[in-house]
Amino acid sequence: MSVTAMAVLVLALSPPPKTTLPFIEDDYARGLAEARTRKLPLFIEVWAPW
Amino acid sequence: MRAFVFGDESLKEQAGRFVWLSIDTEKEINAKVQQRFPIERLPTFLVLDPKDERVALRWVGGATVTQLQKILEDGRLAVLGSAPGGGPEPAFARAERLYGQRSFGEAAKAYEEALKAAPKDWPRYSRAVESLLFALSSTYDCTTSLQIAREALPRLRGTASALSVGGRGLECALDLPKAEAGRPDSVAFFEKAAREAIADVKLLAAADDRSSLYGDLVRARKDAHDEAGAKATAAEWAAFLEGEAAKAGTPEARTVFDAHRLSAYLELGEPQRAIPMLEASERDFPQDYNPPARLGVAFRELKQWDEALAATDRALAKAYGPRSIRILLTRSDILLARGDAGGARATLTKALGAARALPPGQRSEPLIASVQKKLGALPQQP
Numbered sequence: 001m002s003v004t005a006m007a008v009l010v011l012a013l014s015p016p017p018k019t020t021l022p023f024i025e026d027d028y029a030r031g032l033a034e035a036r037t038r039k040l041p042l043f044i045e046v047w048a049p050w
Numbered sequence: 051m052r053a054f055v056f057g058d059e060s061l062k063e064q065a066g067r068f069v070w071l072s073i074d075t076e077k078e079i080n081a082k083v084q085q086r087f088p089i090e091r092l093p094t095f096l097v098l099d100p101k102d103e104r105v106a107l108r109w110v111g112g113a114t115v116t117q118l119q120k121i122l123e124d125g126r127l128a129v130l131g132s133a134p135g136g137g138p139e140p141a142f143a144r145a146e147r148l149y150g151q152r153s154f155g156e157a158a159k160a161y162e163e164a165l166k167a168a169p170k171d172w173p174r175y176s177r178a179v180e181s182l183l184f185a186l187s188s189t190y191d192c193t194t195s196l197q198i199a200r201e202a203l204p205r206l207r208g209t210a211s212a213l214s215v216g217g218r219g220l221e222c223a224l225d226l227p228k229a230e231a232g233r234p235d236s237v238a239f240f241e242k243a244a245r246e247a248i249a250d251v252k253l254l255a256a257a258d259d260r261s262s263l264y265g266d267l268v269r270a271r272k273d274a275h276d277e278a279g280a281k282a283t284a285a286e287w288a289a290f291l292e293g294e295a296a297k298a299g300t301p302e303a304r305t306v307f308d309a310h311r312l313s314a315y316l317e318l319g320e321p322q323r324a325i326p327m328l329e330a331s332e333r334d335f336p337q338d339y340n341p342p343a344r345l346g347v348a349f350r351e352l353k354q355w356d357e358a359l360a361a362t363d364r365a366l367a368k369a370y371g372p373r374s375i376r377i378l379l380t381r382s383d384i385l386l387a388r389g390d391a392g393g394a395r396a397t398l399t400k401a402l403g404a405a406r407a408l409p410p411g412q413r414s415e416p417l418i419a420s421v422q423k424k425l426g427a428l429p430q431q432p
Binding site for chain 2: 042
């Protein structure tokens with residue numbers, strides 16, 4: 001497979017989520033630690049991909 | 051939400067006010083978080099105080115950008131512990147705390163107290179009503195829900211909340227026992243209110259909220275044994291969703307409507323209309339299990355067993371978590387319908403094992419019971 005074809009496939013596999021918010025994905029411990037360090041509330045979006 | 055809300059430019063100013071975390075409930079890695087914070091419905095948004103991991107604010111269901119802005123502002127204030135002020139605010143703050151802790155019965159009482167003390171222009175009115183109705187649904191109190199929704203609807207006219215409150219009222223009315231004297235009046239009232247809310251094109255609401263309300267309206271027509279009316283409503287529903295999908299700027303935004311469109315086509319008795327849409331989604335997102343899983347359902351309804359089984363094969367190769375068990379259930383239905391009871395039994399046995407093996411937080415006793423029931427209903431082995 002060519003590098004270009006691989007790049008196209010990777011793009012197809014992972015559509016870039018369009019968000020203006022810097023979400024941490026699936027890592028509660030990291031989110032909580034960061035919120036404690038920065039003294040900010042932790043916003044959690046609980047969802048499913050279906 | 052990703053496709054339509056979280057990308058909105060107006061939310062940029064909120065980016066530095068929170069730490070943002072996304073939890074996919076299908077992933078095993080998140081099972082412990084789900085055990086810690088059980089969720090009744092998806093999506094749910096939580097605002098946590100990181101000091102003690104207290105849920106300061108809970109919002110159940112989708113939200114428009116405007117609603118999300120209010121949720122964020124209230125969540126931030128709840129964590130900062132700002133003085134609630136007078137009027138309805140102390141009761142509202144108590145209700146929010148109890149709702150965050152999932153003490154739904156007590157939260158409902160506090161929300162009612164806040165609403166009674168609220169002035170006419172109280173800015174938190176719609177959020178209080180929506181959270182109260184969800185709290186009541188969690189305690190199976192349809193009688194109070196109907197009363198609250200009926201009182202609130204005139205005040206919510208022209209807002210996104212009119213859709214969800216009208217929908218909740220209609221669901222509750224339809225759930226009343228058939229013999230209950232007030233049932234016909236309640237169903238008629240909320241069906242009319244739901245129709246009015248859906249017809250209000252100026253109302254800025256999430257498309258999936260409108261779509262869900264169409265589903266309720268189809269149910270109401272079926273409840274009235276009005277098959278032609280149910281089909282006509284399903285046709286309106288499908289047309290609405292097709293219009294929204296056509297407006298979507300990206301394949302990701304378009305696929306958001308796939309599940310609702312499939313439901314509308316099934317209600318119409320036209321599952322074949324879902325095939326090109328789902329095939330396009332499968333091409334656009336080859337690692338997503340949803341398009342082939344939905345194709346399995348559509349082909350099953352079309353009695354195209356080979357295509358249906360092939361679609362579930364593709365879906366199962368990519369699926370993970372509790373959803374893979376649902377796909378196995380679809381597959382067992384297909385096998386049974388084409389006369390392969392042995393294959394159906396083997397598939398259900400696999401589904402039961404997978405359901406039992408899910409970790410706490412993801413494991414669902416009702417799901418296990420439904421798989422067992424299906425297994426028990428299979429024809430006896432010779």
